Amino acid sequence: xxxxxxxxxxxxxxxxxxxxxxxxxxxxxxxxxxxxxxxxxxxxxxxxxxxxxxxxxxxxxxxxxxxxxxxxxxxxxxxxxxxxxxxxxxxxxxxxxxxxxxxxxxxxxxxxxxxxxxxxxxxxxxxxxxxxxxxxxxxxxxxxxxxxxxxxxxxxxxxxxxxxxxxxxxxxxxxxxxxxxxxxxxxxxxxxxxxxxxxxxxxxxxxxxxxxxxxxxxxxxxxxxxxxxxxxxxxxxxxxxxxxxxxxxxxxxxxxxxxxxxxxxxxxxxxxxxxxxxxxxxxx
Numbered sequence: 001x002x003x004x005x006x007x008x009x010x011x012x013x014x015x016x017x018x019x020x021x022x023x024x025x026x027x028x029x030x031x032x033x034x035x036x037x038x039x040x041x042x043x044x045x046x047x048x049x050x051x052x053x054x055x056x057x058x059x060x061x062x063x064x065x066x067x068x069x070x071x072x073x074x075x076x077x078x079x080x081x082x083x084x085x086x087x088x089x090x091x092x093x094x095x096x097x098x099x100x101x102x103x104x105x106x107x108x109x110x111x112x113x114x115x116x117x118x119x120x121x122x123x124x125x126x127x128x129x130x131x132x133x134x135x136x137x138x139x140x141x142x143x144x145x146x147x148x149x150x151x152x153x154x155x156x157x158x159x160x161x162x163x164x165x166x167x168x169x170x171x172x173x174x175x176x177x178x179x180x181x182x183x184x185x186x187x188x189x190x191x192x193x194x195x196x197x198x199x200x201x202x203x204x205x206x207x208x209x210x211x212x213x214x215x216x217x218x219x220x221x222x223x224x225x226x227x228x229x230x231x232x233x234x235x236x237x238x239x240x241x242x243x244x245x246x247x248x249x250x251x252x253x254x255x256x257x258x259x260x261x262x263x264x265x266x267x268x269x270x271x272x273x274x275x276x277x278x279x280x281x282x283x284x
Contacts, residue, residue, distance in 0.1 A: 003075045004055050007042040008067040017041065018248055018274050019065055025246070026221055027058040028154065028179055031127060044075065050177055091127065094136040097161060102189075113164040117155055117186045130245040133270055133277035134219050135161050137243045141267075141279050142167060147213040149173070149235065151201050151228070152220035152246075156183025156194070162217070163192035170194035173204045202231040211235035217243040219277075222251035229262040238284040241267075245277035252276045 006029070008020055017034065020041050024032050029043035045051050045058070059070045090100035099115045100106055108114055138158065142148065144166030150159045153172035156179075162170045172194055174180050183196040197204050201224075205211055212235050218225060225244050232242055242264055247255050249271065256266060256278070264280035271277075 002047040003044040004047050004051060004072055005042060005044045005075050006055055006058055006062075006072045007040050007070065008062045009069040009071070010039040010041075010066075011068045013039040014066070016274075020062065020067070022221060022246075022248060023058065023061045023065055025128070025130075026061070027054055028176060029058070046178065047074065048178060048181075054176070054178070091132075093132045094139040096139055097135050097164075099135075099157070113161070114190075115157060115160050115164065116189055117157060117160070129272035129275045130219050130247075130277060131157060133272060133275070134158050134217055134243060134245045136270070137245075137268070137277060137279050138162060138165060138215075138217060141241050141243065142215055144168075146215050147210065149202075149205055149211070149213050149216045150194075151216060151218045151232070152224070153183050153196065154179050154219065156186045156196060158217050158219060159183060159194045159196070160186055160190045160192055162215075163187075163194055164190070167215075169210070171205055171210060172196045173199050173201060175200055201228050202235055205235065212237040212240065215241040215243065217245075219245040222247045222255050225255050226258040229258040229264070233262040233264065233282065236282040238282055240282045242280040242282065243277070244280065245275070247276040247278075249274050249276055252278075 021032055024043045032041050032043045034041055045054055055072050062070045090104050090106040092098055096113045098112050101118045138161050142165045145168045148162045148167045148170045150172040153174045156172055159170045159172040172183050177198050180196045180198045187194055216232055216236055259280050263283050265283055267279040267281050269278040
C-alpha cells in the first residue's frame with residue numbers, strides 16, 4: 001500500500017489548530033502530525049482509485065481556511081507506516097473498549113471488547129477525541145439487540161463497536177467509497193458483520209425493514225449535523241437515541257438548536273480538548 005502525504009504550511013503558528021484538524025478529518029484523515037520551523041500540519045491519504053480527488057479537495061479546503069502553502073507527495077508504504085507505528089499503541093476507551101493497531105498485542109480483561117484497526121486509511125482509529133467520545137457514549141446508551149445506523153462511518157470503528165456491544169443490525173453509510181471499503185475490511189478484521197453502503201446520509205439507508213432504528217451515531221462535522229438533523233429525526237424510534245460528535249465547542253449551540261427543532265432533547269453532553277459529543281433523545 002502506498003500513501004499521499006498532504007502538508008499544510010503556515011507563516012506563523014495558528015492560535016487554534018482545530019479548524020485545520022477538522023478539515024483533515026472531513027477528508028478521512030484522523031491522524032495529523034504537527035511540527036515547527038515553519039509550523040506545519042500533515043497527514044496522509046491511502047493511494048487508491050479516487051484518492052487524487054480527495055487530495056485535491058483537501059488542499060483546496062486547507063488554503064481556503066488560511067494555510068499559507070499546501071503540498072502533497074507520494075510516499076512508499078514503509079516510510080509512512082513505520083513513522084506512524086511509534087505513535088499508535090493499544091488504547092483503552094471507556095470502561096470496556098480496547099482499540100489497538102494490528103502490529104500491537106495486549107492483554108484483555110474478561111469484559112473487555114477489542115477493536116483492531118490501523119490508522120491512516122479513513123477517519124476513526126480511537127486516537128481522536130471525537131471517536132473516543134462516541135465509543136464511550138455507545139457503551140453507555142447502546143443496549144443489546146438495538147438496530148443502529150452509522151451515518152458518516154469513516155473507518156467503521158463505531159459500527160464495529162456497536163456490533164461488539166450486541167447490536168442486532170448495523171448499517172454504515174459514507175459518501176466516500178474509500179471509507180466504505182475500509183469499513184468492510186475492518187468488519188472482517190474484527191470478525192463482525194454490518195452493512196456498509198456508499199451514499200448520501202439517511203437517504204442511503206435500506207428502505208425496507210430497517211428504519212425506524214433504535215440508535216443513530218454521527219461523528220461528522222458540525223455543519224453536516226445541522227443539515228441532516230431533520231432527516232435523522234424520522235428514522236429514530238420515539239425515545240430512541242442520536243449520538244453526535246465531531247463538533248467544535250464554538251459550534252455546539254448551533255448543533256443543539258438544530259437537533260431541538262427536529263424533535264430531539266439533550267440527555268448528555270461531554271467534552272474533550274475543545275471537541276463536543278452528545279447523546280440526544282427523540283421526543284415521543
